[in-house]
Amino acid sequence: MPPKKILCIAEKPSIAKAVSQHMSGGQTNVRTTKNKYIKNYDFTYLFAQPWGECAVTMTSVLGHTVEWDFDDAHRKWNSCAPGALFEARTVQVIGEKTKDVATNITHEARNASMLFIWTDCDREGEYIGTEVRDIALKANPRIMVKRARFSNIERAHILHAAQNPIDLDERQAAAVSARIELDLRIGAAFTRWQTTALKAILGSDQIVSYGSCQFPTLGFVVDRYHKIKNFVAEPFWYIKVMQKRDDIHVTFNWNRSRLFDRMSTVILFERCLLEKYATVISTVSKPARKLKPLPLTTVELQKQGSRLLGLSSQLVMTIAEKLYISGFISYPRTETDQFDKAIDLRALVDKQIQSESWGQFAQGLMDGGFSQPCMGKNNDKAHPPIHPVAFVAPSALATADERKVYELITRRFLACCSEDAIGETTTVNIKYGDEHFHTSGLIVRKRNYLDVYIYEKWVSSQILPKFRDGERFIPTEANITEGKTSPPAYLTEPELIALMDANGIGTDATMADHIARITERMYVFAQPKTRGAGGGGGDAEEEMDNEPAAAGRGRGRGHGRGGAARGGGRGGAAAGGGRGGMLEFIPSNLGIALVEGYDKIGFDNSLSKPFLRKEMEEKMKRICEGTMTRGDVVHSSLEQYRDMFIKASRQVGILQESARKYLGP
Known part of the structure; x- marks a missing residue:
C-alpha cells in the first residue's frame, strides 16, 4: 500500500525549497510547474503518529493568490458614485498572475489526504493560509488541513514544526x-x-x-x-561659571538653565558678582549604570537600521527578510521584546564564538559573563525577538548592507545577553550669589555590553578636580551668554x-x-x-x-x-x-x-x-x-x-x- 500523500504549501518559493531540504535530508525530486517561479519538491518523511511515513509534495504560493475587487457594476471608475462603494458588492477572484499558482494547488490537492500549510506565522500568513485551504478544499473536500508553527528555518526548528502541526488561527x-x-x-x-x-x-x-x-x-x-x-526664534540668556583647578577647566551649568528675559538674567548675574565667592554646597559620588538594550523588535530594527546604519526602513526589512529566508536570523516580523525562558540562549551565543569581530566577546559570555536578557513589556505570543540563529561569515553575505544588518542584529543579541555598563558619577553643586550651579563627571568602571554594542557611547569624562563641601573659591571666569531657540528639524x-x-x-x-x-x-x-x-x-x-x-x-x-x-x-x-x-x-x-x-x-x-x-x-x-x-x-x-x-x-x-x-x- 503506497504511503499517504501530504501536500505542504509555503508562502514563498524560497521557504518551500529550504523546508523541503531539511525534511528530506536533501533528497528531493524536483518538478517544474506552469509558473516559472514555483517548483514542486517530492520526498518521503516520517511524521509523528497518526500520520507516520508519508509521500510529501512541498510547493508554494507567491503571497496572496486571491484578489478582492468590486463586481462588474462598480469596478470601473465612472460606473457609480464613489459613495456607493461603501456598500457595493465585492468579489474574490484568482487573477491572471496567480492562475497558475492556484492550478498547481488544485492539481496537487486532488490526491492528497492532508494539507500542511507553511505560510509565515503572523496575521497575514494565517489569512494567506486560508486562501490556500479554500482552493484545496474545492478540489478535494475531504482533505484535512493543518499548519506549521515556526519562527526560523533552522533545521531543528523546522523538523520540530513538522512533528507538531497546529490549526489555522481563524480569528487572525x-x-x-x-x-x-x-x-x-x-x-x-x-x-x-x-x-x-x-x-x-x-x-x-x-x-x-x-x-x-x-x-x-x-x-x-x-x-x-x-x-x-x-517657528519664531526667541533669544535667551544664561549664566556660565568656570573654574580652573589642577590644570583642569571646569564649567558649572546654571540650574535655571536659561531665561528669556535679559534684564532678569543681568540682575541675577550682578548679584553673583557682588557675592564674589562661590561656595561648594555638596560633592556627591554615586554608582551609575547604563542599561543594556531590550531584545529586538521589528519597529526597533527599522528605527535603528535607519539611525545607526543610514539605511531606509524598507531596505532594512528587505534585507531582514532575505536573512530569514537564508536561515541566518529568526522571523523578522515580531512585536515581542522578551525571550521565552525555554529558548536556549547560550547555545545561540556559542554559535557566534567563531566570529573574528565579536567571537571573543561571545566567548566571554560563555565563560561566565552571560546575563539573562531584560524583559520588555510586549509579547505577541507568536514569535521571539529578532536574533541570529546561525553564525554567518561576512564573505557569505552578498552586499555590505546585508553584512551591516546581520551585524546589528547579532551585536544587539549579544548585548542583550551581557551585563549593564557600570560607572560612577560625581556631581559638584555650588552656590554663587543667590544662584545654584552644578557640574558632573563620569568614570566608566565596567563597559560590559558596550564592548560589543558599538553603536552606543558611554565614556569617561575628564576627571573632576577635588572640591570639598563648604569650601569657597573665586571663579576664574563668570559671564552671561546669549543664544536663540532653534526650530525642529x-x-x-x-x-x-x-x-x-x-x-x-x-x-x-x-x-x-x-x-x-x-x-x-x-x-x-x-x-x-x-x-x-x-x-x-x-x-x-x-x-x-x-x-x-x-x-x-x-x-x-x-x-x-x-x-x-x-x-x-x-x-x-x-x-x-x-x-x-x-x-x-x-x-x-x-x-x-x-x-x-x-x-x-x-x-x-x-x-x-x-x-x-x-x-x-x-x-x-x-x-x-x-x-x-x-x-x-x-x-x-x-x-x-x-x-x-x-x-x-x-x-x-x-x-x-x-x-x-x-x-x-
Whole structure:
C-alpha cells in the first residue's frame, strides 16, 4: 500500500525549497510547474503518529493568490458614485498572475489526504493560509488541513514544526479579511472622489490616491513642516561659571538653565558678582549604570537600521527578510521584546564564538559573563525577538548592507545577553550669589555590553578636580551668554516610525511600506538628512531567490497590508528603498494641500489624523481576541468613514480651495 500523500504549501518559493531540504535530508525530486517561479519538491518523511511515513509534495504560493475587487457594476471608475462603494458588492477572484499558482494547488490537492500549510506565522500568513485551504478544499473536500508553527528555518526548528502541526488561527485570518475589505472600500471611495474633485485644479489625469494608513503618515510629516515654517526664534540668556583647578577647566551649568528675559538674567548675574565667592554646597559620588538594550523588535530594527546604519526602513526589512529566508536570523516580523525562558540562549551565543569581530566577546559570555536578557513589556505570543540563529561569515553575505544588518542584529543579541555598563558619577553643586550651579563627571568602571554594542557611547569624562563641601573659591571666569531657540528639524525616518508606532498606524511589518507609498505618490519627498546622517550602501532592488517582484504581500488590488485599494509596486531610493544616509521627509505642495484641506473641513477626527485608523487597528486586535466579530468591525468602521465621506462631499469647496492655494497658478 503506497504511503499517504501530504501536500505542504509555503508562502514563498524560497521557504518551500529550504523546508523541503531539511525534511528530506536533501533528497528531493524536483518538478517544474506552469509558473516559472514555483517548483514542486517530492520526498518521503516520517511524521509523528497518526500520520507516520508519508509521500510529501512541498510547493508554494507567491503571497496572496486571491484578489478582492468590486463586481462588474462598480469596478470601473465612472460606473457609480464613489459613495456607493461603501456598500457595493465585492468579489474574490484568482487573477491572471496567480492562475497558475492556484492550478498547481488544485492539481496537487486532488490526491492528497492532508494539507500542511507553511505560510509565515503572523496575521497575514494565517489569512494567506486560508486562501490556500479554500482552493484545496474545492478540489478535494475531504482533505484535512493543518499548519506549521515556526519562527526560523533552522533545521531543528523546522523538523520540530513538522512533528507538531497546529490549526489555522481563524480569528487572525478574519482580522486580515476585515482589513482588506475596509481598505478596498474606503480607499477606492475616497480615491475616486478626491481625484475627481481635484482634476481641474491639477490640470491632469493624476490619480490622487487615498489610504487610511498613508494619510495619517502624511499628516505627521505636514505637521512637522508647519512647526518649522511657523517657528519664531526667541533669544535667551544664561549664566556660565568656570573654574580652573589642577590644570583642569571646569564649567558649572546654571540650574535655571536659561531665561528669556535679559534684564532678569543681568540682575541675577550682578548679584553673583557682588557675592564674589562661590561656595561648594555638596560633592556627591554615586554608582551609575547604563542599561543594556531590550531584545529586538521589528519597529526597533527599522528605527535603528535607519539611525545607526543610514539605511531606509524598507531596505532594512528587505534585507531582514532575505536573512530569514537564508536561515541566518529568526522571523523578522515580531512585536515581542522578551525571550521565552525555554529558548536556549547560550547555545545561540556559542554559535557566534567563531566570529573574528565579536567571537571573543561571545566567548566571554560563555565563560561566565552571560546575563539573562531584560524583559520588555510586549509579547505577541507568536514569535521571539529578532536574533541570529546561525553564525554567518561576512564573505557569505552578498552586499555590505546585508553584512551591516546581520551585524546589528547579532551585536544587539549579544548585548542583550551581557551585563549593564557600570560607572560612577560625581556631581559638584555650588552656590554663587543667590544662584545654584552644578557640574558632573563620569568614570566608566565596567563597559560590559558596550564592548560589543558599538553603536552606543558611554565614556569617561575628564576627571573632576577635588572640591570639598563648604569650601569657597573665586571663579576664574563668570559671564552671561546669549543664544536663540532653534526650530525642529524635518521628520527623520526613525522619528516617523516612532510616531506611527505610538499612534497605531499600520503594523510593525507595514510601516516601511506606508512611508514608501506616500513618497511614491509624491505627497512627500525623501532626502538624506543633512546633519548627523549615517552612511549606507548596498542594493535596494536586489531580488531574493529570483522570486517575482510583483508577488507577495502589500502588492496588487485589495490585498496589501493596510494599503489603499489599488496600486503598489516597489519604490526606488526616494520611496524608502534607498541608501546614503538617514532619510528626512519634506511634504510636497500636494501633500500639504490635502492635509490642510481635510483639517479645515472641521472633522473631529480629520482623515490626516491617526485616530480613526488607530481605532480600526484596535478593533482588528479585538477580532483576534474573540471580543468582536469580523462583521461588527467592518460595519462600525465603514459607518465612521462613511460619515467622514459625507462631510467631505458636502464641503468639497474647502479641499479645492486648499489645492488652489498650493497648486494653482
